[in-house]
Amino acid sequence: MGDTRKKKKFYFRKRRNKYFLEPGFRGFFCTCNFREKDCVKEMYNLLNEYATKLYPEVDGPPPATADREDRTDSDSESETDIGDLLKREVDSMKNYAQKSLRHKRFQVVETGASNCIFIKTNLPCPEELTTAIIKDLCATKVQKTRHVLRFLPIMATCKANLPDIMESAGKLFDKFFLKTSSTFAVIFNKRFNSSVSRDLIIKELAELIVLKNSSNKADLKNPGLCIIVEIIKGICLLSIVDNYFSYKKYNLNELCKEDSSNDAEVSQAKKFKPDIPQETKTIEAPVTV
DSSP, rough: OOOOOOOOOOOOOOOOOBBBOOOTOOOOEESSSSOOOHHHHHHHHHHHHHHHHHTTTTOOOOOOOOHHHHHHHHSSSSSHHHHHHHHHHHHHHHHHHHHHHHHHHHHEESSSSTEEEEEEEOOHHHHHHHHHHHHHHHHHOOOOSSSSEEEEEEEEEEHHHHHHHHHHHHHHHHHHHHSSSSEEEEEEEEEOSSSSHHHHHHHHHHHHHHHTTTTTEEEEESSEEEEEEEEEEEEEEEEEETTTTTTGBHHHHTTTSTTTTHHOOOOOOOHHHOOOOOOOOOOOOOOOO
C-alpha cells in the first residue's frame, strides 16, 4: 500500500521591495508606541492632507517606463554571456526601484529601529510642511493622530561619523546662522550606536555655529533655533527647527492638549473622589459615680 498521508503544502509570501534609510534623504522623522503600521497610515493621511493644501499644483508621479524600454532594447542585443545578462537585469531593477522612490511624494523607509519611522519626501523643504501642520494643530487643538508621538522634519541625512556630520551641518548652518544671529541649542539623541560621542558632536556643532557668526549664542532654556541630531545605527538625521520647547518638543499628542486640561482634570478628580472619613480624635469625659 502506498502512503496515503497528505503532504504539507508550503506557501511562500512574496517579499515586498523595501527601501532603507540612506544618506542624502530628506523627509520626516516620527516616533510611536509599538503601533508602527497605524502610525505610518496616520502620517500618510496627515502629510497628504496638508500637502494638497500647500502644493495643489503638484500632480502625481509620472510612470517610470523609460527604463523598461531601455531594458527591452538592450535585450535585443547579441550577448552570449549569461552572467552579463543577469548583472544587467539586476542593475536595471535597482535603477527602476530608485526611480520609483524618487518620484513618490511620500514613502516610508526602513530605519532598523523599532518605534522610529522615517518617511522620505521629494519636497524641497520638508520643514515648510511640518511648520504648517504644527501651527494648525497648535491653533485648533484638533487631534488628528493617535499613535504618532514626535514629528520632526529632516533636512539632511548623512553617515554617522564626525566629518560627514560637520559637512552636512555646515551647509544647513549657512542658511540659518550665517547672515542672521540667533540663540541656539543642540538636541542630541542616538539609538543603536556606540561609536559616536555625544559630547564631542555637541561641542563641535556649537563651535561651528559660533564660527559662522560670532553673535550666535547658546541658550539651553529658551533657544531661538534648535539643531536636531538623531542618530540611528550608522545614519545621522539633521534638522533645524524653531519654537522647539513652546511647541512641546514637536509632540503631537501634547500639542493638541488644552492648556487648562490639567486644571480640569484636577477638578474632576476632586469631584469624583470618594469621601474618605477623616480620623477624628474623641476625648471621653470622665465618668463620675
